[in-house]
Amino acid sequence: MYHYYYDGPGVEVAPAPPPPAPETPRAERPAEPEPVPEPPAERKPRRKRSEGGAAAVLLLLTLALGGLAVALALQARPLDVAAWSYSEDDGGSVQTVVADLELQRYPNGDGTTLILADRPETEPLSLQEIYRQVSPSVVSITAALPLGVSQGTGVVMTADGYIITNAHVIEGAFRADVSLEDGRSFEAWLVGSDETTDLTVLKVEADDLTPAVFGDSDQMVVGDTVVAIGNPMGEQLRGTMTDGILSAINRDMEVDGNTMTLLQTTAALNTGNSGGALVNDQGQVIGITNMKLISNVSDNTLEGLGFAIPTTTVKPVVDALIADGVVTGRPTLGVTVRTMYDFEKTEYGVDHGLLVVSITAGSGADGKLEEGDVLLTANGADLHTIDDLMAVRDGLQAGDAIDFAVRRGEDTLTVAVELMEQYQLEG
Numbered sequence: 001m002y003h004y005y006y007d008g009p010g011v012e013v014a015p016a017p018p019p020p021a022p023e024t025p026r027a028e029r030p031a032e033p034e035p036v037p038e039p040p041a042e043r044k045p046r047r048k049r050s051e052g053g054a055a056a057v058l059l060l061l062t063l064a065l066g067g068l069a070v071a072l073a074l075q076a077r078p079l080d081v082a083a084w085s086y087s088e089d090d091g092g093s094v095q096t097v098v099a100d101l102e103l104q105r106y107p108n109g110d111g112t113t114l115i116l117a118d119r120p121e122t123e124p125l126s127l128q129e130i131y132r133q134v135s136p137s138v139v140s141i142t143a144a145l146p147l148g149v150s151q152g153t154g155v156v157m158t159a160d161g162y163i164i165t166n167a168h169v170i171e172g173a174f175r176a177d178v179s180l181e182d183g184r185s186f187e188a189w190l191v192g193s194d195e196t197t198d199l200t201v202l203k204v205e206a207d208d209l210t211p212a213v214f215g216d217s218d219q220m221v222v223g224d225t226v227v228a229i230g231n232p233m234g235e236q237l238r239g240t241m242t243d244g245i246l247s248a249i250n251r252d253m254e255v256d257g258n259t260m261t262l263l264q265t266t267a268a269l270n271t272g273n274s275g276g277a278l279v280n281d282q283g284q285v286i287g288i289t290n291m292k293l294i295s296n297v298s299d300n301t302l303e304g305l306g307f308a309i310p311t312t313t314v315k316p317v318v319d320a321l322i323a324d325g326v327v328t329g330r331p332t333l334g335v336t337v338r339t340m341y342d343f344e345k346t347e348y349g350v351d352h353g354l355l356v357v358s359i360t361a362g363s364g365a366d367g368k369l370e371e372g373d374v375l376l377t378a379n380g381a382d383l384h385t386i387d388d389l390m391a392v393r394d395g396l397q398a399g400d401a402i403d404f405a406v407r408r409g410e411d412t413l414t415v416a417v418e419l420m421e422q423y424q425l426e427g
Contacts, residue, residue: 101146101174106189106203108325112162114318116311117284119219124281130227131241133283136181137212138229138276140238141165141188141202143173151234153276154178154202155285156211157318161186161204164318165275166290167193170200178204181239192321195426196258196330197313198290200275201321212277215284217263217310220246228267228289228306230276242268244304253307255291262307263287269306278308286311331398331419334363337375339385348374350407352384360425364401364418374407393419 125133136156141163143150152169156162163178170176176188186204193200220226224246231238244266251264265278269292278287287308295302320327336358345351353374359365369375375383378392379402392402398421406413 101172103170103173103176103188103190105325106191108191108321109323112158112322114157114164114214114311114315116214116216116315119215119280119284120282122282124225125283127227127241127243130279130281130283131229134212134229134277134279134285135239135241136210137285138181138231138239139163140179140231140235141169141275142177142179142234143170144175144177145172146174151231151272152274153230153272153289155275155277155288156209157201157214158211159207159209161206161209162191162322163188163202163204164288164314165200165202166288167195167198167200168290169274170202171195176202178202179235179238180209192325192327194317194321194327194423196327196422197309197317198260199288199309199314199317199321201318212285213283214311214314215280215282215286217249217286217312220249220263220280220286222246222249225281226265226267226286227279228265228269228273228276228308229279230269230273230289232268232270232272234272237272244268244306247304249310251307253291253293260290260307260309261313262290263310265306265308266304267306268304273306288314326421326423328421328423329397330422331393331396331400332363332422332425333365333393333402333417333419334360334425335365335369335417336360337386337389340374348407350374350376352376352382353407354383354386354389363425364420368415368417369404369406370408372408375404376407376412377405378402 139154139156141152141154143152150169150171150173152165154163154165154169157164170190170193176190177185178188179185186206188202188204191201191203222245225243226246227241227243229239229241232240246263247266248264251262252259253262254260263278263286265287267278269289273289274291276289277285278289280286287310289306289308291307293302293305293307317327335356337354337356340348340350340353340355344355345353353376356369356371356373356375358371359369375389377383378389381388381392383389396402396419398419401416401418404415404417406415
């Protein structure tokens with residue numbers, strides 16, 4: 001079986017397939033939406049280190065909570081006149097859709113920060129009290145994509161319209177709309193998004209929203225009562241609350257080649273819950289729900305394995321996104337590597353090294369390294385494991401270079417690769 005690992009930002013670790021390779025479990029995002037039926041010609045255009053990962057051998061880990069709605073929902077929704085235009089060929093039968101594929105950006109740097117409150121030493125609230133207190137702060141998000149819509153959840157951070165959600169909810173969107181519990185709806189601007197932590201901050205023009213109270217997730221312990229409030233199935237079941245316990249803390253989960261350290265909960269999460277609130281028994285949001293674990297084996301049913309981004313992770317990321325629009329300080333090589341089997345070492349004529357599996361376009365490694373290269377040393381240190389490479393990289397910053405000894409075919413080369421900020425590769 002393949003195992004996908006990612007040891008911090010910058011170097012992805014590819015699977016080392018033992019021969020023969022069996023079927024591969026994969027980390028996947030939701031499936032692409034169905035194509036949108038072409039709009040009628042007469043229509044006028046209008047203006048998302050810890051206890052270790054779960055057993056990935058039998059499991060399919062998916063960011064499944066920010067579901068993609070049917071394409072018809074987008075067709076029926078009024079669209080921004082600046083984002084869409086239509087044209088016909090001579091026979092009047094072909095229409096072309098032209099889209100501005102980026103959300104409008106909101107100015108950064110107004111000094112707003114996320115405040116985490118201490119957990120009160122008072123009696124727990126009832127479930128009904130928690131819902132009444134928190135539900136006005138939980139919003140529905142509909143993100144318009146070129147070929148469909150993504151529906152998810154968000155949590156109001158400030159009365160003047162800062163909203164926290166998951167990055168995968170608005171990924172690829174050119175427009176996002178936020179609907180409140182009271183029925184009002186606002187078009188949202190993008191403040192900043194961070195794929196590594198799966199967090200995004202949006203902004204709407206309002207001054208009377210109900211902000212959630214955010215608590216300190218470090219003050220939670222396994223067994224604490226929690227509830228999740230969000231929109232499973234999008235608008236169909238919006239405002240749903242499910243209860244459970246905090247079943248693990250600091251759980252490392254790997255998805256799309258990236259490791260996230262998350263809270264694990266038995267509170268039921270489903271498609272559409274992405275970006276919603278995980279709340280303690282004092283009505284404080286202590287996590288942003290973002291994924292669940294499902295099985296890729298037909299007779300292996302999994303229940304009660306939901307995850308949320310702890311607020312101790314949310315705060316520094318949100319603060320950075322509001323201040324600068326990006327999170328800095330994550331140097332990346334832009335290569336995917338894996339350890340080698342003994343037979344591969346014999347084939348390559350080496351006794352150690354890391355095999356380069358892929359290279360990210362536009363990274364410092366692009367044009368310097370090639371797929372199939374073997375990295376023998378980094379800044380003079382022998383590379384036997386991924387941790388050896390991480391130890392070299394972790395002492396450096398973006399703009400610094402790592403000198404590799406590289407085995408390429410029959411030759412041994414010296415190649416210098418400059419580290420980049422990870423956000424630059426994420427766009």
